[in-house]
Structure formats: structure tokens, C-alpha cells
Amino acid sequence: MNPLLSRLQPYPFERLRQLFANITPNPALRPISLGMGEPKHPTPAFIQQAMVEAIVSSPSGLAAYPATAGEPRLREVFAHWLKQRYGLDVNPATQMLPVNGSREALFALTQTIVNTGPAGGNAEQAPIVVCPNPFYQIYEGAALLAGAQPWFVPTDPARNFAQDWDSVPDAVWARTQLLFVCSPGNPTGAVMPLTEWKKLFDLSDRYGFVIASDECYSEIYFRDDLQGGPPLGGMEAATQLGRADFKNLVSFTSLSKRSNVPGMRSGFVAGDAAIMKQFLLYRTYHGSAMSPVVQAASIAAWGDEQHVIENRALYRSKFAQVTPLLAEVLEVALPDAGFYLWAKVKGNDADFARELFTLYNVTVLPGSYLARDSHGANPGEGRIRMALVAETAECVEAALRIVQFVKSRT
Numbered sequence: 001m002n003p004l005l006s007r008l009q010p011y012p013f014e015r016l017r018q019l020f021a022n023i024t025p026n027p028a029l030r031p032i033s034l035g036m037g038e039p040k041h042p043t044p045a046f047i048q049q050a051m052v053e054a055i056v057s058s059p060s061g062l063a064a065y066p067a068t069a070g071e072p073r074l075r076e077v078f079a080h081w082l083k084q085r086y087g088l089d090v091n092p093a094t095q096m097l098p099v100n101g102s103r104e105a106l107f108a109l110t111q112t113i114v115n116t117g118p119a120g121g122n123a124e125q126a127p128i129v130v131c132p133n134p135f136y137q138i139y140e141g142a143a144l145l146a147g148a149q150p151w152f153v154p155t156d157p158a159r160n161f162a163q164d165w166d167s168v169p170d171a172v173w174a175r176t177q178l179l180f181v182c183s184p185g186n187p188t189g190a191v192m193p194l195t196e197w198k199k200l201f202d203l204s205d206r207y208g209f210v211i212a213s214d215e216c217y218s219e220i221y222f223r224d225d226l227q228g229g230p231p232l233g234g235m236e237a238a239t240q241l242g243r244a245d246f247k248n249l250v251s252f253t254s255l256s257k258r259s260n261v262p263g264m265r266s267g268f269v270a271g272d273a274a275i276m277k278q279f280l281l282y283r284t285y286h287g288s289a290m291s292p293v294v295q296a297a298s299i300a301a302w303g304d305e306q307h308v309i310e311n312r313a314l315y316r317s318k319f320a321q322v323t324p325l326l327a328e329v330l331e332v333a334l335p336d337a338g339f340y341l342w343a344k345v346k347g348n349d350a351d352f353a354r355e356l357f358t359l360y361n362v363t364v365l366p367g368s369y370l371a372r373d374s375h376g377a378n379p380g381e382g383r384i385r386m387a388l389v390a391e392t393a394e395c396v397e398a399a400l401r402i403v404q405f406v407k408s409r410t
Contacts, residue, residue, distance in 0.1 A: 002145075004144055004145050004147065005145070007144045008141055008144060008145075009137070009140070011137060012137065012365060012369040012370055013035070013036060013365075015366075015369050016035060016353070016363070016365060016366070016369065019350055019353065019354055019366070020354065020357055020363075023354065023357060023358050024358075025357055025358055025359075025360075025361040026358070026359055026360060026361050029360060029361040029401070030361065031361045031362075031363070032361065032362050032363070032390070032394055032397060032398040032401070033362075033363040033390075034362065034363060034364050034365075034386040034387050034388065034389075034390075034395070034398055035363040035364060035365045035387065036365075036387060036389075037186070037339065037340065037387040037389065038262055038387075038389060039256060039257055039260045039262055039339075039389055040260075040389045040390050040391070041260045041311055041314055041389075042260065043259070043260050043261050044259065044260070044301075044304075044307040046300060046304070046307075047259060047261060047264075047297050047300055047301050047307075048297070050296050050297045050299070050300035050301075051264075051293050051294070051296060051297035053296070054292060054293040054295075054296030054297065055293050058292065058293075058296070062291075062292065062293065064292065065289070066289040066290060066291060066292050066295065067289060068097075068280060068283050068284045068288060068289045069097060069098075069280060070097065070098035070289075070290055070295060071292075071295055072092070072093075073299060074098055074290075074295045074298060074299055075092035075093070075096055075097075075098070075268075076092050077298075077299050077302045077303055078090075078092060078096050078098075078268045078270065078302065079091070079092040079096065080302075080303075081302045081303075082235070082270065084305075085230070085233075086233050086235060086236040086239075087236070087239070088235055088236065088239060089244070090235070090270055091273065094273040094276060094277070095246070095270055095271060095272075095273050095276055096268055096269065096270040096271075096276065097268060097269050097270075097276060097279060097280055097283065098266070098267075098268050098290045098295065098298070099252070099266075099267050099268060099269055099288065099290070100265045100266065100267075100288060100290055100294075101254060101256060101262075101265040101266065101267055102214060102216045102252040102253070102254040102256075102267045103138050104265075104288065105252055105267065105269050106136075106138050106139065106142060106180070106212060106214060106252060107138055107141070107142040107145075108279070108282060108283060108286060108288065109142075109178075109212055109250060109269070109279060110129065110142035110143060110145075110146050110148075110178060110212075111142070111145070111146050111282065112275075112278055112279050112282040113146075113177055113178045113210050113275075114127055114129065114143070114146035114147060114148045114177055114178060115127065115177065116146075116147040116148070125175075126147065126148060126149045126175075127147070127148045127149070127175055127176075127177040128148060128149050128150075128151050128172055128175040128176045128177065129142075129143035129146070129148045129149070129150055129151070129176070129177065129178045129179070129180065130150075130151045130152075130153060130168065130172070130176050130178070130179040130180065130209075131143070131150050131151070131152055131153070131180045132152075132153055132155065132163050132180065132181065132182060132185065133152035133153055133154050133155065133371050133372055133374055133379055133380075134155065134186075134187055134188070134367065134370040134371035134379060134380045135152070135180070135182070135186075135370065135371070135372075136182060136186050136214065137370075139180040140372070143178070148177065148178070150372075151168065151172050151176070152371075152372050152374040152375070153165060153167065153168060154167070154374070154375065154377065154379045155185075155188060155190070155379055157344075160190050160336070161185065161188035161189075161190040161342070162190060162192070162196065163181075163196075165196070165199055165200065165203070167375070173203055173206070173207045173209075174207055176207060176209040177209050177210065178209060178210050178211075178212060179200065179203075179204070179209055179210070179211050179212065180212050180214065181200065181211060181212070181213050181214065181234070182213075182214040182215075183213065183214075183215065183231065183232070183233075183234070184215075184217040184218065184220075184221070184231055184335070184336055184337035184338045185217075185338070186214075186217065186338065186340065186370075187338075187340045187342045187365075187367070187370055187380075187385040188335065188338075188340075188342045189217075189335020189336050189337055189338035189340055189342065190335065190336055191221075191231040191232060191336040191337055192232065192237075193232065194232060194237055194240060194241070197232070197234065197237035197238070197241065198237075198241055201237075201238065201241060201243060201249075204247075204248045204249075205247075205248075208248070209248065210248045210249070210250065210272075210275065211234065211248060211249050211250070212250050212252065213233070213234030213235075213249065213250065213251040213252065214252050215231075215233055215234065215251055215252060215253055216252065216253065216254040216256065216257055216267070217257055217337055217338040217339070218230070218231050218233060218253065218258075218337070219257065219258040219308050219311075219312065220257055220258075220311070220312055220315050220337055220338055220339055221312070221336065221337035222315075222316055222319060222334055222335070222336070222337065223336075231336065231337050233251060234249055234251045234271075235249065235251050235270065235271060245272070245273075246270075246271040246272045246273075247272055248272055248275070249271045249272055250269055250270070250271035250272060250275055250276075250279075251269065251270050251271055252267065252269050253267055253268055253269075253270075254266070254267035255267055255298060255301050255302070257339070258301075258308055258311070259301045259307065259308065259311070260311060261297075261301065264294055264297060264298070265294070266290065266294050266297070266298045266301075314392070315339055315388070317392060318388050318392045318395055319334060319341075319388060321392060321395075321396055322341070322388055322395050322396060322399045323341065325396070325399040325400065325403055326341065326343060326386075326399050326402060326403065328403060329402070329403050329406035329407060330343040330344065330345060330402075330406065331343060331344035331345075332344070339387060339388050339389055340385050340386065340387055340388070341385070341386040341388065342367070342383055342384075342385055343383060343384050343385075343386065344382055344383050345382060345383065345384055345406075346382075346409070346410075347382070348381075348382075349366040349367050349368050349380070349381060349382055349383055349384055350366040350368065350369075352364075352366070352384060353365070353366045353384060355405070355409075356401075356402065356405050359405060359408075360401040360402070360404065360405050361401075362398045362401050362402060362405075364384045364385065364386050364402075365384065365385045365386075365387075366380070366384060367380030367381065367382065367383030367384055367385055368380040368381045368383075370385060386398075
């Protein structure tokens with residue numbers, strides 16, 4: 001058995017299940033979950049129809065193996081979307097690939113990039129993968145299973161939860177092979193400004209590491225004045241800084257949040273052509289080709305923006321109603337983007353979540369479960385993450401219960 005598996009930590013939702021074990025929540029209140037970041041808005045009918053038609057009317061249907069690189073038409077749609085969204089000129093043949101959701105791609109790219117070399121099991125010489133803290137746990141798991149050592153960079157609440165890149169020692173950067181960034185961030189919703197991107201690109205040039213930019217929340221934002229428009233993307237930042245070859249940069253984009261199709265497992269990666277070439281080789285052996293029917297539905301989804309505008313409007317309305325209610329009793333504010341509220345609570349975050357579930361049948365995720373004890377602190381402690389993914393009325397009801405709960409504790 002692979003000994004590296006023993007280094008993996010339980011997923012946050014497994015820890016939440018254990019936290020709630022043997023608890024019977026208040027039966028007078030129907031359960032409401034703000035725990036999992038799974039989109040609940042309806043999937044647009046035209047995307048479903050495109051998938052059905054691909055099964056029924058395609059000459060090959062499901063009777064042919066798909067190409068790992070995807071159909072040329074699919075990659076052309078990716079390129080067109082990047083042009084429309086970010087003003088980018090990206091080669092669909094050499095600088096992008098379809099992926100089965102950003103999660104598997106984040107994991108797979110790590111296996112492609114990390115080179116343990118002569119370090120073997122020597123922890124002091126092992127390659128390093130730098131991650132934000134708090135973070136999406138796949139970053140850590142992918143690093144560990146590649147034989148690398150994660151290094152966690154804390155967020156600073158005083159700077160809109162920006163990562164403290166300056167806290168990373170030069171000796172750590174020298175061993176770093178991969179850096180994960182998430183903008184808009186999970187769970188904070190913070191968007192990285194151009195100045196931070198410049199700092200990271202300069203560090204990448206100096207030390208040679210690859211930047212993996214997780215941008216799956218890019219289309220859910222609340223203000224149109226962010227950076228003069230929608231959230232800044234990594235490839236957009238690179239182009240603005242004269243790096244149109246996207247050297248050592250790979251961006252990850254997903255349909256799950258944008259189009260409410262998490263079950264479709266569809267997204268794409270784009271960036272440095274040299275990395276894309278090696279990533280395609282890895283994926284060819286890994287068996288990561290996207291189903292033809294998912295490709296057809298993806299073409300339809302990426303080619304339409306009206307449903308994205310409508311989806312964004314739903315989130316904007318929901319957050320506008322929920323955030324002020326919670327701000328009466330918690331330290332919380334509207335994020336730059338994403339569909340989470342990252343709130344500061346009094347006392348232990350796990351205790352808060354357990355008591356809220358017991359008394360008010362509302363599930364939230366303890367912030368400490370999304371972070372690691374690192375450099376003397378866990379930046380998620382004393383916070384909770386609330387995913388406002390359900391219908392507005394349900395989220396408002398949950399917020400009202402949380403207000404009652406907090407008032408009852410004081």
C-alpha cells in the first residue's frame with residue numbers, strides 16, 4: 001500500500017460528521033445546511049438538452065473513445081470565452097486542455113509538476129508545494145501524494161485576507177516547485193490584486209516554480225468595480241504585466257459554480273504551452289478524457305453568458321439580504337466574490353457549529369477545519385464558513401436562526 005496515504009488528513013466534511021455524531025438536532029426545525037459548497041441553483045435547461053441531444057443524435061454516441069485533448073471545437077470555445085472574459089489570445093491547440101472538473105485537474109497537475117528527485121524520503125530536502133491557509137484541501141492532498149511537503153501561508157484579515165507571501169523564507173522558496181493560489185479565494189472570497197500577482201511572478205522567475213491558479217469562483221461576484229470590472233484572473237494579470245506566454249502559469253476554470261452543473265464535472269486548464277504538453281502526456285496515461293456528451297454540453301454552457309448573468313444576480317440578491325442580518329451579531333462582510341461568508345465568532349468555532357446544529361438545526365463549517373496549525377496558529381480558528389448556495393428564502397431563514405442563536409449565547 002502506498003505509505004503516503006497515511007499522511008492524508010480527514011476531509012472537512014468527515015470531521016463535521018464526527019463532530020455531529022450522536023447529536024439529535026432540534027426536531028421542531030427543518031434542517032438547513034450552509035456547510036458544503038455545492039451549487040443548488042437549477043441547472044439551465046439548454047445545457048441538459050445539449051447533453052441529451054449528444055446522446056441521441058450523435059453519430060458515434062457513446063460508442064467511441066474520446067480524445068484526451070478534447071474536440072477542437074471544445075478548445076475553440078474555451079479560447080473564445082477567455083477572449084471575451086479576459087481579452088486574452090490563447091492558442092486552443094497548445095495552451096489549453098479540458099478537465100473533468102478543477103478538483104481532479106489540480107491533483108493531476110501536482111503529480112505532473114512535482115519532482116522528488118534524489119530527495120526520496122528526506123523531509124529536509126523534499127520539494128515544497130506552497131498553499132494558502134485556509135485552503136481547499138485537495139492542494140494539501142495532492143502535494144503529499146506527490147511526495148512533496150506542503151508549506152502554508154496565512155491570510156491577513158487586516159488586508160482583505162491577502163496571503164502574507166513575505167513571511168515565506170527564501171530557503172522555502174528555493175525548494176518550492178508549485179504554488180497554489182485561489183482567487184477568488186475559498187473560503188474568504190478575496191480577489192488577488194495585480195500587485196500580488198507581480199510579486200508571485202517575480203518569485204516564480206527567481207526560483208522557477210509553477211503557479212497553479214484556481215479560479216473556479218471567478219463568475220460569482222458582487223461589485224462591478226473590482227479592478228475596474230470582474231475579478232482579475234491569473235492569465236489576465238500575466239498579460240497586463242507583459243507575460244503573454246504565461247510562463248510557469250496554469251489557470252483552472254470550472255463550469256460547476258458558473259453554470260450550476262457540479263455533477264457534470266467539466267472545466268478546463270490553460271496557460272504555459274510547455275506545461276500543457278507535459279500535462280497532456282500525463283493525462284493520456286491517467287485516463288482523464290472528457291466524455292463526448294459532457295463535451296457537447298460544455299460547448300453549450302461556455303457559449304452562453306445570459307444564464308451566468310442571471311445566476312450572478314441570484315447570488316447578489318441573496319447576499320444582499322443575508323449579510324446585513326448576520327452582520328448584526330457576527331464579524332462578517334460582503335466578500336469580493338464567491339458564494340461563502342467567512343465570519344468571525346466568539347469562542348471555539350467547532351463548539352459554535354455543534355451548538356448551532358443541536359439547537360437550531362443549521363449546519364455551518366468550522367473554519368479551523370479548512371486550515372492547518374502552522375507557524376504557531378490556525379488562521380481558521382474562531383471563524384465559520386457559510387455557503388449560501390440554497391434558495392434565498394432558506395438562506396434567510398438560516399441567517400435568522402443564527403442571529404437568534406448568537407443572541408442566546410451572549
